[in-house]
Amino acid sequence: MKRWYGGTLILALATILALRYGLMNIQPKKQSAYDFFRNHPTKDSHSKNSDSLEAEVVKTSERPHLIHIEGLRYLIAPDNITKRASEALLLWSHMHPLLMRSDALPETIQGVKEASIAWNDLLSAIKAEKTIKIGNTNNSEAEICPSSVTSPDKIAPTGGIVLEIPCGLVEDSSITLVGIPNGQQGGFQIELLGSQASGEPNRPIILHYNVSLPGDNMSEESFIVQNTWTDELKWGKEERCPTHLSASSHQVDGLVLCNERVLRSTGAENISMHHNNSDTVTNVSRGQSHESTNFPFIEGNLFTATLWIGLEGFHMNVNGRHETSFEYREKLEPWTVNQVKVTGGLDLLSSFAKGLPVFEDHDFVNSSHLGAPPIPKKRLLMLVGVFSTGNNFKRRMALRRTWMQYEVVRSGDVAVRFFIGFDKNAQVNWELWREVEAYGDIQLMPFVDYYSLITLKTIAICIFGTKILPAKYIMKTDDDAFVRIDEVLSGLKSRPASGLLYGLISFDSSPDRDKDSKWHISMEEWPNATYPPWAHGPGYVISRDIAKFIVRGHQNRALKLFKLEDVAMGIWIEQFSKGGKEVQYINEERFYNSGCEANYILAHYQSPRLTALPPELANNVIRLYRECLRRAKFIGHRQHNTDLVVSMVKQQFRKNMHETDPEKIQKLKDDAARGLINHILYESERLTGRKLSQSS
Numbered sequence: 001m002k003r004w005y006g007g008t009l010i011l012a013l014a015t016i017l018a019l020r021y022g023l024m025n026i027q028p029k030k031q032s033a034y035d036f037f038r039n040h041p042t043k044d045s046h047s048k049n050s051d052s053l054e055a056e057v058v059k060t061s062e063r064p065h066l067i068h069i070e071g072l073r074y075l076i077a078p079d080n081i082t083k084r085a086s087e088a089l090l091l092w093s094h095m096h097p098l099l100m101r102s103d104a105l106p107e108t109i110q111g112v113k114e115a116s117i118a119w120n121d122l123l124s125a126i127k128a129e130k131t132i133k134i135g136n137t138n139n140s141e142a143e144i145c146p147s148s149v150t151s152p153d154k155i156a157p158t159g160g161i162v163l164e165i166p167c168g169l170v171e172d173s174s175i176t177l178v179g180i181p182n183g184q185q186g187g188f189q190i191e192l193l194g195s196q197a198s199g200e201p202n203r204p205i206i207l208h209y210n211v212s213l214p215g216d217n218m219s220e221e222s223f224i225v226q227n228t229w230t231d232e233l234k235w236g237k238e239e240r241c242p243t244h245l246s247a248s249s250h251q252v253d254g255l256v257l258c259n260e261r262v263l264r265s266t267g268a269e270n271i272s273m274h275h276n277n278s279d280t281v282t283n284v285s286r287g288q289s290h291e292s293t294n295f296p297f298i299e300g301n302l303f304t305a306t307l308w309i310g311l312e313g314f315h316m317n318v319n320g321r322h323e324t325s326f327e328y329r330e331k332l333e334p335w336t337v338n339q340v341k342v343t344g345g346l347d348l349l350s351s352f353a354k355g356l357p358v359f360e361d362h363d364f365v366n367s368s369h370l371g372a373p374p375i376p377k378k379r380l381l382m383l384v385g386v387f388s389t390g391n392n393f394k395r396r397m398a399l400r401r402t403w404m405q406y407e408v409v410r411s412g413d414v415a416v417r418f419f420i421g422f423d424k425n426a427q428v429n430w431e432l433w434r435e436v437e438a439y440g441d442i443q444l445m446p447f448v449d450y451y452s453l454i455t456l457k458t459i460a461i462c463i464f465g466t467k468i469l470p471a472k473y474i475m476k477t478d479d480d481a482f483v484r485i486d487e488v489l490s491g492l493k494s495r496p497a498s499g500l501l502y503g504l505i506s507f508d509s510s511p512d513r514d515k516d517s518k519w520h521i522s523m524e525e526w527p528n529a530t531y532p533p534w535a536h537g538p539g540y541v542i543s544r545d546i547a548k549f550i551v552r553g554h555q556n557r558a559l560k561l562f563k564l565e566d567v568a569m570g571i572w573i574e575q576f577s578k579g580g581k582e583v584q585y586i587n588e589e590r591f592y593n594s595g596c597e598a599n600y601i602l603a604h605y606q607s608p609r610l611t612a613l614p615p616e617l618a619n620n621v622i623r624l625y626r627e628c629l630r631r632a633k634f635i636g637h638r639q640h641n642t643d644l645v646v647s648m649v650k651q652q653f654r655k656n657m658h659e660t661d662p663e664k665i666q667k668l669k670d671d672a673a674r675g676l677i678n679h680i681l682y683e684s685e686r687l688t689g690r691k692l693s694q695s696s
Contacts, residue, residue, distance in 0.1 A: 063556070063557045063558060064101045064102045064103040064557045065101075065102045065557075066097065066100040066101065066102070067100055067101075067102050068100070069099055069100055069108070069109060069112050069113075070109070070112070070113050070116075071112050071113040071115070071116030071117070072096060072099060072100065072112050072116070072446070074116040074119060074120060075092055075096075075112070075115060075116055075119055075446040076092065076093075077089040077092060078123065080127075081126065082437060084436070084437055084440045085433070085436055085437050087440065088436045088440075088442050088443055088444045089444055090443065090464075090468050091443055091445070091446075091460050091463060091464060091468070092444075092446045094460075094463045094467065095445070095446055095456070095459075095460060095463070096446070097555065098456065098459060098554055099112055099446065099447065099456075101557055101561065103560075103561060104561065105452055105453055105455060105456065105561050105563055106330070106452045106563065107330065107331055107450045107452045107453060108447065108453065108456075110331070110448075110450075111421070111447035111448040111450050111453050112446065112447050114422070114424060114447075114448040115421070115422040115445075115446055115447045115448050118422040118423070118424065118426065118429050118448065119422065119446075121426050121429070122426070122429045122430065122433060125426070125430050125433075126433065144166065144167075144359070144427060144431070145166055145167035145356065145357055145358055145359050145391075145427065145428070145431060146166065146356060146358070147354065147355070147356050147358045148352060148353060148354040148355075148356060149163055149164060149165065149166070149352065149353050149356065150163075150350075150351070150352040151163060151348075151350065151351040151352065152164075160341045160342065160343055161339050161340070161341050162177075162340055162341065162342050162348060162351045163175065163339065163340035163351055163352070163353055164338065164339060165337050165338045165339060165340065165353060165356065166338070166356075166425075166427060167356065167357050167359075167391050167425060167427055167428050167431070168334065168335040168336060168337055168338065168356075168357065168391045168423065168425055168428060169192075169309050169334035169335060169337045169353075169356065169357075170309065170334065170335065170355070170356070170357045170391055170392055170394075171309055171310065171311055171334075171480075172308065172309060172355050173308070173309045173334070173353065173354070173355040173356055173357075174306050174307065174308040174309065174353065174354055174355055175192075175306070175307045175308075175340055175351070175352075175353045176304065176305070176306045176307075176350075176351065176352055176353070176354075177190065177304075177305045177306075177307075177342065177348065177350070177351045178302070178303070178304050178305075178348075178349045178350040178351070179302075179303065179305075179342075179346045179347055179348040179349055179350075180300065180301065180302050180303070180346070180347045180349070181211070181213060181297055181298065181299045181300070181301070181303075181345055181346055181347075182299070182300075182345045182346065182347050183213070183299040183300070183345055184344070184345035185344045185345040186212060186213060186344075186345065187210065187211045187212040187213045187297075187344055187345060188211050188342065188343065188344030188345050188346035189208065189209065189210045189211070189341075189342070189343050189344050190207075190209040190211075190305075190307070190340070190341075190342055191205050191207065191208050191209070191340070191341040191342075191343075192205070192206040192207040192307075192314075192334075192337045192339075192340060192341075193205060193206065193337065193338065193339040193340070193341055194206045194332065194336040194337055194338065194424070195336055195338055195424035195425055200231050201231060202231055203339070204228070204229065204230040204231070204331075204332060204336070205227075205228055205229040205230075206228065206332045206333070206334070206336060206337050207226065207228065207307075207314050207326060207332075208225075208226065208227045208228065208229060209224070209226055209307075209316065210224065210225040210226075210227075211224055211297050211344075212224070212225065213297065213298075213299055213345075222295040222297070223240055223241065223242060224240070224241045224258075224323070224324055225238050225239070225240050225241075226238065226239045226241070226324060226326045227239070228329050228332050230331070230332070236329060237516065239257060239258075239326060241257070241258035241259070241260075241323070241324050242258060242260055243258060243260070250514075250516070250517075251325075252310065252312045252313035252315070252325040252326070252327045253310035253311055253312045253313060253315065253325070255310075255315055255322055255325045256322075256325065257324065257325050257326070258323075258324055258325075259321070259322060259323050259324070296318035296319065296321070296323050297318070302349075303318055303319055304318070304319055304320075305317070305318045305319075306318075309334045309355075310325075312327055312328065312518065313325050313326050313327040313328050314326045314328075314334075327516075327518055328451075328518065329518075330450070330451065330452050330518075331450055331452075333450070333451060335389055335390070335391050335423065335425075335428075335449070336424050336425075338425060340353070357391035357392065357393055357394065357428075358393070358394065359393050359431040359434075359435070360393070360397065370397075370400040370401065370404075370439060371438065371439040371440050371441065372415070372416075372417075372439060372440040372441040373409070373410050373411070373412050374412060375412050375415060375469060376412045376413075379470045379471065379472060380412075380413065380414065380415050380465075380469055380470065380471035380472065381408070381413045381414055381471065381472055381473065381489070382413075382414045382415075382471055382472065382473040382474070382475055382488075382489070382492075382541070383414075383415050383416075383417070383461070383464065383465040383469055383471035383473075383474050383475065384414060384415070384416040384417070384475045384476075384477060384483070384485075385417055385419050385457070385460075385461030385464065385465070385474065385475065385476050385477070386399065386416060386417065386418045386419065386477055386478065386479050387419055387454060387457055387476070387477070387478050387479065388418045388419070388420050388478075388479040389420060389421070389423070389449045389479075390420055390421070390422070390423035390425075390428045390429065390431075390432045390449065391423060391425075391428050392479055393431070393432075393435065395479040395480055396418055396435075396479055399416075399479060400439065400441075402482065403482060403483050403484065403485060404416050406485040406486060408485055408486070408489065409485060414485060414489075415469055415471070416441060417441055417442070417443050417464065417469075418441060418442045418443065418479070419443050419445060419457045419460055419461060420432065420442055420443070420444060420445060420449065421444075421445040421447050421448055421449030421450075421453070421457075422444070422445070422447065422448045422449065423448070423449065424448060432444075443460065443464065445457060445460060451518075452563050454565045455561060455562060455563055455564070455565040455568045457565070458476060458565045458568065458569060459550065459551070459554055461474060461476055461547075462474060462542075462547040462548075462550045462551050463551050465544070465547050466544065466547050466548050466551050467551070470544075471544065472497065472543075472544055473492060473500075473541050473542070473543060473544065474541070474542050474543075474544070474547045475488065475539065475540070475541045475542075476537070476539065476540060476565075476569075477538060477539040477602065478537070478538050478539070481538050481539055481602055481603065482600075482602070482603045483539060483601075483602050484600065484601050484602070487590075487601040488541065488601055488602075491588060491601065492541065495584065495586055496543070496584045497543060497544075498543050498544075498545045498581075499543060499545065499546065499576075499577075499581055499582050499583045499584050500541065500542060500543035500546070500583075500584050500586065501533070501535055501540065501541075501542055501546070501569075501570075501573055501583065501584070501585050501586065502535075502540060502541040502542075502586045502588060503535030503536060503539060503540030503541060503586075503587075503588060503591045504535060504536045504539075504540075504587065504588060504589060504591040504592075505533050505534065505535050505536075505585055505586075505587040506531070506533065506534055506535075506536065507533045507585075507587075508530060509530065509531050509534070510529060510530050510531070511525075511526050511528075511529075511531065519564060521564070525562070525563070526562070531567050531570060531571070532570045532571055532573070532574035533570055533573075533574075533585050534566050534567045534569060534570025534571075534573075535566060535569065535570070535591075536566060536591065537565060537566035538591070538592075538602060539591050539601075539602040540566070540569070540591070542569070542573075545581070546572075546573060546576055546583075549572070549576045549579075549581075550569075550572050550576075553572065553575070559572055559575065560572075588601060590602070
């Protein structure tokens with residue numbers, strides 16, 4: 001009997017071995033953890049095993065892999081820095097895998113490489129314990145990043161560089177040139193030059209402004225061409241004014257690309273003059289009065305041109321009239337500008353730049369009052385991540401002195417941190433480092449601050465709010481937004497604590513397919529006709545579970561990277577919902593993404609001066625100013641007028657800042673509004689020659 005059982009066992013084993021040998025060429029499909037749990041779900045998988053959500057994120061069979069990024073290994077925190085400074089680098093190790101993704105955002109490789117160079121230069125400056133000197137400036141900290149610069153006594157032999165911009169340009173900076181076209185070389189050129197990266201033979205041209213004037217040929221027409229240039233891409237797509245094509249409806253900061261109505265008449269008048277005065281033909285480029293009323297630059301005629309920096313692009317005003325606008329292009333942003341160059345047939349009489357970024361002397365600032373307060377050893381109620389760039393110091397100081405003084409912020413229940421990438425300017429990075437050590441509320445990003453990389457900051461905020469300073473809610477906002485933290489928290493009290501997106505939500509928007517647009521999205525980037533619901537970028541709040549999902553999804557490279565950060569958040573939240581989680585889209589219209597209105601929770605596009613005003617008075621200033629500008633059709637010298645108006649209103653307010661009588665307060669507001677209107681009317685008449693009344 002035992003022999004029979006033994007024989008049976010041997011036969012069974014032989015059969016198994018034979019079957020195994022016969023099936024060796026058929027490789028079994030490797031079963032992932034996701035496949036296992038999908039086929040063997042637990043009873044409470046939807047409620048307890050939130051990690052299974054990540055499997056629902058990507059439908060494709062192959063996820064992005066990791067690649068080598070030049071310079072990334074140098075972006076590590078050294079041991080010989082202060083504790084406060086080291087805390088500004090807490091995110092670096094978390095973000096290295098994100099930067100190494102094979103499907104990384106555009107400019108990631110360049111942004112990391114340039115950041116490693118900037119970091120090495122900064123470490124050298126820290127080690128030497130001295131600032132980097134610019135030109136022949138003295139040791140005064142106040143002059144390292146001056147608020148204004150003028151043309152030097154000596155200009156280069158080529159006659160090229162007329163201004164050095166030490167710390168870049170920011171919104172509302174302006175460059176003014178006074179000159180006379182001399183008729184040589186067919187015109188003249190104005191160029192804004194950027195920082196020269198290591199290994200690049202030439203500086204990038206952030207803006208090339210080419211003015212072409214007619215020569216001896218009477219049919220030749222004056223025109224302006226705007227463009228950009230880099231070693232990598234060479235010349236970009238030029239924009240000509242006038243275009244001789246159908247007028248573009250595209251606007252930059254609400255202004256047309258070309259003042260077509262004024263400029264188009266020039267060519268017609270030239271031809272008419274040529275036919276009517278054929279016996280006594282003269283060169284129209286030699287100061288003829290009829291053309292001086294049309295084309296802004298005339299040979300032999302003095303002009304004053306002001307190029308000012310907007311939110312979306314550059315704007316040129318000539319003799320008080322808006323002429324052209326030019327939208328910023330990727331990697332060619334105003335903060336990278338450090339030189340102004342003028343060439344060609346122009347006798348330049350004067351040049352200066354104002355409204356430049358200025359850093360305070362931190363030794364004279366009460367950092368204990370303005371710096372980050374100690375964080376209690378418990379989960380935060382909310383983390384507020386603020387997007388900023390290196391040279392926007394004035395904006396950060398405005399926030400530190402205003403809404404960051406809310407009691408919930410000073411008590412540590414709400415933490416506010418600025419998320420800032422490196423600058424290509426070494427001096428800006430040095431000043432930023434001093435700010436890091438002074439206030440302790442900055443998180444440095446391991447890349448240069450290109451616009452196309454801001455989505456990485458969104459992920460960084462989620463990492464910070466879940467792994468470093470855990471918070472119940474995570475809020476994202478910008479450094480030009482005024483946030484009423486009390487109203488945000490009040491609005492959250494009645495909202496769900498999970499699956500939450502709270503802000504001004506767009507439920508039905510489509511990708512911008514215009515290739516010339518800053519927000520252009522190709523079919524490869526997003527093939528669908530519409531986006532999922534998303535909250536406008538100036539400010540929104542998400543719950544902790546969504547933030548954790550985003551962090552986990554990017555750790556596993558299971559979430560898509562998308563260059564529009566606010567839309568990207570909407571895309572990720574849609575994936576979150578596909579994992580069986582309910583999403584609460586709470587639309588709050590008081591998150592104003594443009595301007596300031598009554599009963600606001602968040603107001604975007606606030607300058608440091610307006611941020612410093614009391615909220616009610618700031619509301620009136622902004623509303624009245626815009627209404628007056630609209631009615632008077634007044635365009636030009638925006639920065640100078642805003643400064644004067646806000647200064648005037650603030651002076652009036654200071655005289656009665658302790659007033660509590662409602663009637664007197666209302667009279668104060670009325671007086672300020674009346675003075676504001678009178679100022680607008682005066683400036684409108686001065687620059688347009690058109691007299692207006694208050695009633696108009």
